[in-house]
Amino acid sequence: MKIRFLLLTYLLGFICLITSNIFCEETIILPKPKYIKYKTGDFRITDDVKIVFASTGGDKLENIAKDLKKHIFDITGFDLNITELANIKDRTEKMLLITTNNSSLPEMFLPKEMEDIKLNELGKEGYLLEISENAVFCGVDEAGAFYAVQSFLQMLKYEHNAWSVPYSRIIDEPHFSIRGQHFDPARQFRNVELLKRYIEILARYKMNTIHIHFTDDQAWTLESKKYKLTVPGKFYTQDELNEIVSFAEQHFITVIPEIDMPGHCRALRKAYPELACQSSGKKRSSVICPGNEETYKFLEDIFAEFCPIFKGPYFHVGADEVETHEWQNCPICSKRISDENLSDEKELYFYFLKRVQEMLIKYNKKMVIWWEYFPQLDKWLDKDNTILQEWRGKAKENSVKEEFKIINSQWFPLYLSHNTSTPKEILEFNPVITKDIPENTLGIISCSWGDRKELTEDIVLLPRILAVAEKSWTDKTDSKEFNMRMAYHFLNILNQIPDKQQGKLDKKYINKCLKDITTDPKSNLASFKENIIKYIISQQ
Secondary structure, three states, X not given: OOHHHHHHHHHHHHHHHHOHHHHOOOOOOOOOOOEEEEEEEEEEOOOOOEEEEOOOOOOHHHHXXXXXXXXXXXHHOOOOEEEEHHHOOOOXXXXXXXXXXXXXXXXXXXXXHHHHOOHHHOOOOOEEEEEOOOEEEEEOOHHHHHHHHHHHHHHOEEEOOEEEEEEEEEEEOXXXXXXXXXXXXXXXXXXXXXXXXXXXXXXXXXXXXXXXXXXXXXXXXXXXXXXXXXXXXXXXXXXXXXXXXXXXXXXXXXXXXXXXXXXXXXXXXXXXXXXXXXXXXOOOOOOOOOOOHHHHHHHHHHHHHHOOOOOXXXXXXXXXXXXXXXXXXXXXXXXXXXXXXXXXXXHXXXXXXXXXXXXXXXXXXXXXXXXXXXXXHHHHOOHHHEEEEEOOOOHHHOHHHHHOEEEEOOHHHHEOOOOOOOHHHHHHOOOOOOOOOHHHEEEXXXXXXXXXXXXXXXXXHHHHHHHHHHHHHHOOOOHHHHHHHHHHHHHHHOOOOOHHHOOOOOHHHHHHHHHHOOOOOOOOOHHHHHHHHHHHHHOO
């Protein structure tokens, strides 16, 4: 963050303390913006409003305009026209203008109040939303413009028989660069439409990453054209994968695919037993053979198929909970250890990861691995092309972590399917692991694992996913104030907020809706679901 913007923020923060009714009114937006100032008046949605996008040489702003049109129609029933900025001749036309800092924007379209705002002083994904006679969504980049639209849509309210958004200015940017949620179709298969639904939810709350655990002991869910790895009905075709990635890109979300290796490979071993060690006698063993050159040939083929499909910069290869003792008795592994002058099977593990990383670098991918206790990791892997994903809660005890970029998915409170952490505990959690180099903590991904299916339902997940969205965007927030916003958006996702209550934090009505949510009394999780609802009400 630039010094000038810091000074502006601190000044505005001081003003907020002494004139809170003017500058720091209650906001419904989640995650909460860094700065919001409400003014007198409302921008009304009417038939004559046009959605206007600035031409930047690409189609991203036009796609944002189409998305805004769709959501306004779904919410209000108004079917607004879309046009390019070049077609607008004067400012008398009522418009929703979508632009970026890099767009060529005639001065006549900028409100005078915007002249002192320098968007390049905000970080990537930052934005300015200025709502007055017109609404201007101005992002540092296209993602920022998209997030400005999400804030606008959240403020839409129905009042006096009209849909409107209050006159306001928002200046906002994220705290962390990675803000995401993990899903596990290898154990709990989710079809394409369900994944797309979650992508829409994540994008609505400015999360930008979906981590999908495609393979594990239970199943391999990626269609390969070269290898027969899947079982009928529970896999994604390559066309479906392209559809998921394209849909995510439209919502400014990066897909991090995970193919677990060299452990958690029971499904792979079942399909191709020749990839197991020669000494493998345990039916439940889950490792593949890192001594066998055919293993690397298989992985080369797999990356050649899937790296072009997943266009983001990351590729996750698991690398956790590896049973290296099986390699001790494998003659092929022993030969590899000897030929490569390795000391033992632990170094063979690092050798395997190094080979895998070299494959991924060819496709311009950074390798992501689950954090284990890796005292030699920095000697084997390219730090610039490795991301560690913390999960055990022990990374703070190891100095090697300072050398690498890290994503925090710590078991408590971020394993949402394995513990009953509250939104408050998520908000109070400190995700920064690399204290000496805080910028090396890239962000937060909360996890929903399929081996605890009862803890992956919306009532259990959504309140805490919303807390992760808040924490990863704003970092610091008041949990009690957050809880009212969270309750409203939680109910809205469940389609429990009618038109007349849209855009309003009506505590009495929200609590009534929460009490009306019922759970199946026969469910093993009925009491926990009820406790979640009671918790939300108690925090109001």
